Amino acid sequence: MAKITKEDALRYHAEGRPGKLEVATTKPHSTQRDLSLAYSPGVAHPCLEIEKNFDDIYKYTSKGNLVAVISNGTAVLGLGDIGAGAGKPVMEGKGFLFKIFADIDVFDIEIDNKNVDAIVETVKNIAVTFGGINLEDFKAPECFEVEERLKREVQIPLMHDDQHGTAIICSAGIINALELSGKKLDEAKIVISGAGAAAIACANLIISLGAKKENMIMLDSKGAIRADRNDLNKYKASFVTHRNVRTLAEAIAESDIFLGLSQANLVSKEMVKSMAKNPVIFAMANPDPEIPYDEAMSVRTDLIMATGRSDFPNQVNNVLGFPYIFRGALDVRATCINEEMKLAAVYALARLAKEAVPESVSKAYNATNLIFGREYIIPKPLDPRLIYTVAPAVAQAAMDSGVARKPIEDWDQYKLELSQRMGLDNQLLHGLVVRAKQNPKKIVFAEGNNLKVLRAANEVQHDGIAVPVLLGNVEEIKQLISQNQFDLNDISIIDPHAKESDGTRNSFAGLIWQKRQRKGITLEEANELTFNRNYFGIMMVDTGMADAMISGVTSHYGDVMGPALRLIGPKPNLNHISSMYIVMTKKGPLFFADTSVNLDPDVQTLVETTLLTADEVRKFNIEPIIAMVSYSNFGSVKSSEHTKALDRVRQTIDYLHKNHPELIVDGEVQMNFALNKELRSQKFPFTSLENRDVNTIIFPNLTSGNIAYKLIQEIGGAEAIGPILMGMKKPIHVVPTECSVREIVNMITIAVVDAQ
Ligand SMILES: NC(=O)C1=CN([C@@H]2O[C@H](COP(=O)(O)OP(=O)(O)OC[C@H]3O[C@@H](n4cnc5c(N)ncnc54)[C@H](OP(=O)(O)O)[C@@H]3O)[C@@H](O)[C@H]2O)C=CC1
Ligand SMILES: CC(=O)C(=O)O
Numbered sequence: 233m234a235k236i237t238k239e240d241a242l243r244y245h246a247e248g249r250p251g252k253l254e255v256a257t258t259k260p261h262s263t264q265r266d267l268s269l270a271y272s273p274g275v276a277h278p279c280l281e282i283e284k285n286f287d288d289i290y291k292y293t294s295k296g297n298l299v300a301v302i303s304n305g306t307a308v309l310g311l312g313d314i315g316a317g318a319g320k321p322v323m324e325g326k327g328f329l330f331k332i333f334a335d336i337d338v339f340d341i342e343i344d345n346k347n348v349d350a351i352v353e354t355v356k357n358i359a360v361t362f363g364g365i366n367l368e369d370f371k372a373p374e375c376f377e378v379e380e381r382l383k384r385e386v387q388i389p390l391m392h393d394d395q396h397g398t399a400i401i402c403s404a405g406i407i408n409a410l411e412l413s414g415k416k417l418d419e420a421k422i423v424i425s426g427a428g429a430a431a432i433a434c435a436n437l438i439i440s441l442g443a444k445k446e447n448m449i450m451l452d453s454k455g456a457i458r459a460d461r462n463d464l465n466k467y468k469a470s471f472v473t474h475r476n477v478r479t480l481a482e483a484i485a486e487s488d489i490f491l492g493l494s495q496a497n498l499v500s501k502e503m504v505k506s507m508a509k510n511p512v513i514f515a516m517a518n519p520d521p522e523i524p525y526d527e528a529m530s531v532r533t534d535l536i537m538a539t540g541r542s543d544f545p546n547q548v549n550n551v552l553g554f555p556y557i558f559r560g561a562l563d564v565r566a567t568c569i570n571e572e573m574k575l576a577a578v579y580a581l582a583r584l585a586k587e588a589v590p591e592s593v594s595k596a597y598n599a600t601n602l603i604f605g606r607e608y609i610i611p612k613p614l615d616p617r618l619i620y621t622v623a624p625a626v627a628q629a630a631m632d633s634g635v636a637r638k639p640i641e642d643w644d645q646y647k648l649e650l651s652q653r654m655g656l657d658n659q660l661l662h663g664l665v666v667r668a669k670q671n672p673k674k675i676v677f678a679e680g681n682n683l684k685v686l687r688a689a690n691e692v693q694h695d696g697i698a699v700p701v702l703l704g705n706v707e708e709i710k711q712l713i714s715q716n717q718f719d720l721n722d723i724s725i726i727d728p729h730a731k732e733s734d735g736t737r738n739s740f741a742g743l744i745w746q747k748r749q750r751k752g753i754t755l756e757e758a759n760e761l762t763f764n765r766n767y768f769g770i771m772m773v774d775t776g777m778a779d780a781m782i783s784g785v786t787s788h789y790g791d792v793m794g795p796a797l798r799l800i801g802p803k804p805n806l807n808h809i810s811s812m813y814i815v816m817t818k819k820g821p822l823f824f825a826d827t828s829v830n831l832d833p834d835v836q837t838l839v840e841t842t843l844l845t846a847d848e849v850r851k852f853n854i855e856p857i858i859a860m861v862s863y864s865n866f867g868s869v870k871s872s873e874h875t876k877a878l879d880r881v882r883q884t885i886d887y888l889h890k891n892h893p894e895l896i897v898d899g900e901v902q903m904n905f906a907l908n909k910e911l912r913s914q915k916f917p918f919t920s921l922e923n924r925d926v927n928t929i930i931f932p933n934l935t936s937g938n939i940a941y942k943l944i945q946e947i948g949g950a951e952a953i954g955p956i957l958m959g960m961k962k963p964i965h966v967v968p969t970e971c972s973v974r975e976i977v978n979m980i981t982i983a984v985v986d987a988q
């Protein structure tokens with residue numbers, strides 16, 4: 233990552249609207265009526281309802297999703313006591329992270345006061361506004377009393393994040409680091425630099441996970457916390473060491489773990505060298521760690537190193553926790569954030585780091601090595617799974633420990649809602665996944681040795697969506713599986729070139745020859761073709777050894793489609809096959825056809841495409857409302873020798889209106905009139921589309937269909953799933969070479985549902 237300069241950071245904050253947050257409205261406000269509803273007189277009604285029943289505040293106001301990030305600026309990052317106003321960029325930053333990672337709205341509140349009574353009184357008095365309270369960057373020891381007292385005063389989730397958020401992430405990282413270094417927490421010698429908010433909380437949480445207090449040495453700005461010191465507050469005093477050490481250099485020698493929650497540049501290379509074998513260093517001071525990552529790593533190779541920084545591996549930062557801890561707590565309307573909820577977050581994070589990383593995360597970090605190991609012990613902040621992994625774990629723990637006032641009943645639905653909040657998913661795909669899981673089918677992957685394909689196979693097998701069969705060299709595939717730590721040990725792998733496949737290949741060769749002997753193919757040629765994995769996979773589907781095939785990541789479209797058409801071909805009543813893309817727009821899914829097969833369709837092909845598409849759309853439990861688009865509206869362009877494509881559309885519509893009156897289809901219509909029903913019904917009120925939302929678009933030819941879906945994918949940012957081949961006797965699907973793992977997974981899901 234390129235280095236960030238002071239100028240970059242200042243410009244980022246100053247340009248445009250200064251700061252990083254604004255307030256947005258959530259209700260219509262374009263008419264006088266809207267204003268009367270939003271404010272006086274309409275607003276009086278929700279006020280009176282809340283007066284009658286306080287819980288209605290969650291129904292009629294933003295309280296349930298609103299968190300206060302509150303600070304007095306006394307321990308801002310590792311910058312120290314810089315004052316309430318100077319801390320505001322950090323608090324706005326925290327609001328920013330709450331929003332982007334968990335869709336939680338934040339007001340940042342800076343309290344210009346260091347007096348504990350005044351702080352407690354202020355927070356207590358404003359708590360009614362909020363669903364939760366995140367205390368931030370209050371220094372120790374005052375922070376402990378502030379939090380303890382406020383927890384008694386308010387009945388909403390409240391947490392001092394520098395204490396507990398940090399402790400949760402640090403503990404998850406420590407669990408995984410020790411697993412890799414082969415050490416036990418209850419035997420580990422631990423040095424903690426810092427005896428403030430974060431340090432004390434981290435020490436306490438790892439103790440509750442098994443670490444021994446007697447194996448710890450804690451240091452503050454004056455050196456080791458020893459029994460002979462008379463300047464210790466009660467929190468520090470509980471960590472006194474009886475070993476005869478005073479300095480960090482003495483304490484760190486032969487230790488197993490160093491936790492830094494103090495200040496930059498306190499640890500030297502010599503100190504790193506002096507640690508025990510396979511040491512773990514978490515230098516978490518911000519913005520600069522106790523020792524820079526590179527410096528520590530240059531000293532020894534057996535070190536597992538983490539910092540609070542995003543520009544090095546293993547960022548231990550509380551951003552991995554607070555958005556999701558509060559999300560889970562708010563969603564069950566918890567009365568507090570208790571120990572059970574914190575531990576649930578620890579284990580959820582530690583577990584997640586061991587799961588295969590989605591391709592989107594590797595891409596976001598431009599990394600190929602995000603595999604559980606020394607350089608990846610903790611999930612990455614941009615991992616989209618965090619929200620639906622950590623938040624439900626916290627919510628469940630709140631319910632189990634009896635502090636949830638609004639328990640979650642349908643966990644699948646809750647996880648879907650979490651994904652939807654973040655725009656990660658939509659109803660249609662979720663419905664398909666549920667259906668696929670009910671009856672997972674055997675899917676053969678022609679390109680079993682491709683990493684993207686393997687990742688997709690790993691995901692669908694793990695999620696129970698499909699039973700993958702991989703084609704390719706067994707040794708090569710097994711090596712890729714183990715290198716990438718995919719959970720695919722029991723997967724079936726078939727190598728068409730292997731001796732064991734001879735029998736299957738011979739029978740496929742015979743079948744191919746039977747099908748193609750009058751098309752000039754000899755038995756020898758047929759035999760040769762069976763070594764090709766696309767032919768082999770197609771024949772597996774043809775003979776029922778698999779339910780569907782996916783290929784295309786490394787093959788040309790024609791190299792898969794050609795043999796598929798020749799060997800399997802269209803269903804008996806059809807002359808053509810056709811293809812469809814599902815384009816996921818903000819307004820819901822749109823079905824586009826034909827996008828990939830028929831270049832210049834005649835009327836019969838257009839009719840078949842429309843009927844096939846209608847059938848396919850119904851499979852998603854959606855009634856197709858079909859517009860046949862063109863550059864003309866219902867006859868506005870006169871027919872001539874230059875309007876052949878348009879005339880074919882018109883003839884198709886005539887045919888469908890006569891022969892399929894049950895189908896809701898009309899045209900020819902321009903795209904804007906197709907998609908905008910108000911516009912359409914004003915100008916063309918006579919159409920059989922009536923005042924309906926069109927969800928299916930039939931294009932006059934492949935050129936326009938293909939351009940349209942790619943345009944909306946690139947410029948509109950819509951996700952597109954396809955091409956879904958329609959009309960084949962058996963399902964064969966060809967994904968585009970540039971497709972992502974997510975697109976392959978989507979395609980497999982559809983293939984499974986198609987094959988059910
Ligand atoms: N990575 C992450 O996610 C997080 C990192 N942090 C970082 O942890 C650090 C501490 O934050 P926080 O606990 O909130 O702040 P506090 O002010 O509560 O604590 C700071 C502690 O650091 C100690 N300290 C200062 N100088 C030294 C020194 N030379 N040697 C040893 N200890 C020293 C202080 O000692 P004394 O008691 O004597 O003053 C104090 O105990 C900050 O750098 C912060 O950025 C915090 C939260 C999250
Ligand atoms: C990350 C954070 O909260 C801190 O450094 O204070």
Ligand SMILES: [Mg+2]
Nearest residue numbers: 309368369394
């Ligand atoms: Mg902080």
